[in-house]
Each structure stands twice: as structure tokens, then as C-alpha cells.
Amino acid sequence: MNISPPDAVRADDLTVLRGSRAVLRGLSFAVPRGRITGLLGPSGCGKSTLLRAVVGSQAKVTGTLEVLGRPAGHPALRARVGYVTQAPSVYDDLTVRQNLDYFAAILDPGRSAAPRRREDVARVLADVDLTDRADALAGHLSGGQRSRVSLAVALLGSPELLVLDEPTVGLDPVLRRDLWALFHALADRGATLLVSSHVMDEAERCHRLLLLRDGAILAGGGPRAQGETPAALRERTGADTVEAAFLHLVDEAAAADRAQRGTTR
Numbered sequence: 001m002n003i004s005p006p007d008a009v010r011a012d013d014l015t016v017l018r019g020s021r022a023v024l025r026g027l028s029f030a031v032p033r034g035r036i037t038g039l040l041g042p043s044g045c046g047k048s049t050l051l052r053a054v055v056g057s058q059a060k061v062t063g064t065l066e067v068l069g070r071p072a073g074h075p076a077l078r079a080r081v082g083y084v085t086q087a088p089s090v091y092d093d094l095t096v097r098q099n100l101d102y103f104a105a106i107l108d109p110g111r112s113a114a115p116r117r118r119e120d121v122a123r124v125l126a127d128v129d130l131t132d133r134a135d136a137l138a139g140h141l142s143g144g145q146r147s148r149v150s151l152a153v154a155l156l157g158s159p160e161l162l163v164l165d166e167p168t169v170g171l172d173p174v175l176r177r178d179l180w181a182l183f184h185a186l187a188d189r190g191a192t193l194l195v196s197s198h199v200m201d202e203a204e205r206c207h208r209l210l211l212l213r214d215g216a217i218l219a220g221g222g223p224r225a226q227g228e229t230p231a232a233l234r235e236r237t238g239a240d241t242v243e244a245a246f247l248h249l250v251d252e253a254a255a256a257d258r259a260q261r262g263t264t265r
């Protein structure tokens with residue numbers, strides 16, 4: 001019996017060019033619904049590029065990339081997918097609440113929707129723990145608070161898929177813990193989260209992992225493979241931590257590259 005959750009994202013032979021360089025090469029993987037999938041790998045390996053492809057804002061994408069049953073970037077996905085970039089996208093000259101009211105009005109326009117918008121804004125403020133800062137100017141907030149406003153914007157409308165690019169960068173340990181607790185609460189409510197990070201200890205907080213190195217998947221990939229659990233990854237590599245498992249796989253891949261070059265020389 002197949003008890004795997006259905007796929008929220010499915011990629012087959014996904015390749016992305018930036019300039020003339022293939023920064024993602026032939027990726028196949030799936031992201032299960034209702035789970036937190038961590039996309040991990042070193043700086044420059046292609047995490048942001050992959051997330052941009054999933055939300056449909058990346059050019060020169062070839063192969064198959066399906067999101068919630070539609071091709072990535074399909075207009076019908078706009079309200080169903082929330083995306084938080086690395087740089088917070090908020091208006092500094094508006095208060096936190098004004099920022100949220102503005103985006104809520106775009107998402108759910110019309111006078112009759114006003115009560116629903118007010119509820120939605122109150123909900124996301126509570127989710128990111130900024131209710132008591134609602135009337136502060138966004139420009140007067142700390143970096144971590146501004147990124148939480150960005151996250152709150154993405155939570156408006158309760159998207160089915162949340163794509164978060166390094167959401168915990170620059171946050172102190174308490175905020176990081178609280179944010180991960182929120183991610184788990186969202187997944188428990190049925191949302192799918194795809195979260196990038198280059199901090200390997202965050203991997204342990206994910207249900208599934210995709211490890212990326214130099215534009216290719218090092219672990220968790222394969223046609224319809226829904227990532228790999230942190231425990232399975234540690235067990236398979238005989239490592240104590242996901243970080244050690246990653247390093248083990250990097251060394252193994254480098255040795256395979258060397259052997260390949262040796263045989264083709």
C-alpha cells in the first residue's frame with residue numbers, strides 16, 4: 001500500500017540556465033504535501049534559483065515542474081503559493097498593519113471582504129508574533145522583525161504551499177526556534193513548506209530533505225522521490241548529524257568525479 005502523501009511539487013529533469021551556464025542540471029524530485037521539506041546546500045549551489053523556478057519567477061527553465069497540479073508559474077497558483085525572498089519585501093514608510101492591509105486588499109479586494117481581511121491580518125500578525133508591533137513603522141523594526149512582516153504577508157490568504165528562502169538568516173536562537181515552531185504548526189494545519197537553508201542544524205527540524213550541491217541533487221532526489229528523512233540520511237551514511245552526512249556525500253561525489261575523470265582521460 002502506498003502511504004506517501006501526494007506531491008505538492010514534482011520536478012522531472014529540471015534544468016535552469018542563468019546566462020549560458022546551467023546552474024541546475026537535470027533535477028528530479030517531489031515535495032510531499034503537508035510536510036516541511038528542507039532544501040539544503042552551500043552558498044551558490046542553486047537553492048534560490050530552484051525556489052524561484054517553483055514560484056514561476058525564474059527564466060530559462062526546461063523539463064517538467066508541476067506545482068499543486070499545475071505548471072509552475074500558472075496564474076491559478078498565485079493565491080495558492082506564498083513566497084518569501086531572502087530580502088524582506090515590505091514598505092518601510094507604512095506601519096506593519098498598513099503593509100498587511102495593502103497586500104490583503106490585493107489578494108482579497110472589495111468592500112464586502114473587509115471583515116475577512118481584518119481577521120486575516122489579525123491571524124497572520126499573531127502567527128509571526130508581531131501583534132504588539134502592528135502600529136510601528138516597518139522601517140523602524142529590526143531586521144528579524146522586518147523578515148517576519150514579509151512572512152506574515154506570505155501567510156495572508158492561507159496559501160497551500162509556502163516557499164521560504166533562508167527565512168531564519170540573522171535571527172537569534174529564540175526567534176529561530178519560534179519560527180520553526182510556527183512552520184510545524186502550519187504543516188500541522190495542512191500547509192506544505194519548502195524551506196531553504198545553508199545551516200545544517202536546521203535540517204533536523206525538517207520532515208524531508210533535499211541536499212543540493214553545485215546544481216545537482218546529492219540526496220533525496222530521483223523521479224517522484226519525496227526527499228529523504230534526516231534519520232534515513234544519517235543512517236545511510238553512518239553519520240551522527242545531517243552535516244556529517246552531507247560532508248560524507250560530498251566527499252563520495254568528489255571521489256566519483258575524480259574516478260570518472262580518470263576513466264575518460
Ligand SMILES: Nc1ncnc2c1ncn2[C@@H]1O[C@H](COP(=O)(O)OP(=O)(O)OP(=O)(O)O)[C@@H](O)[C@H]1O
Pocket residue numbers: 018019021023041042043044045046047048049050198
Ligand atoms: N544572473 C546570473 N547570471 C549567471 N549566473 C548567476 C546569476 N545569478 C546567480 N548566478 C549563479 O547561479 C548559481 C546559483 O545561485 P543561487 O542564488 O541560486 O544559489 P544559492 O544556493 O541560493 O546561494 P545563497 O545561499 O548564497 O543564496 C550561483 O553559482 C550564482 O553564481
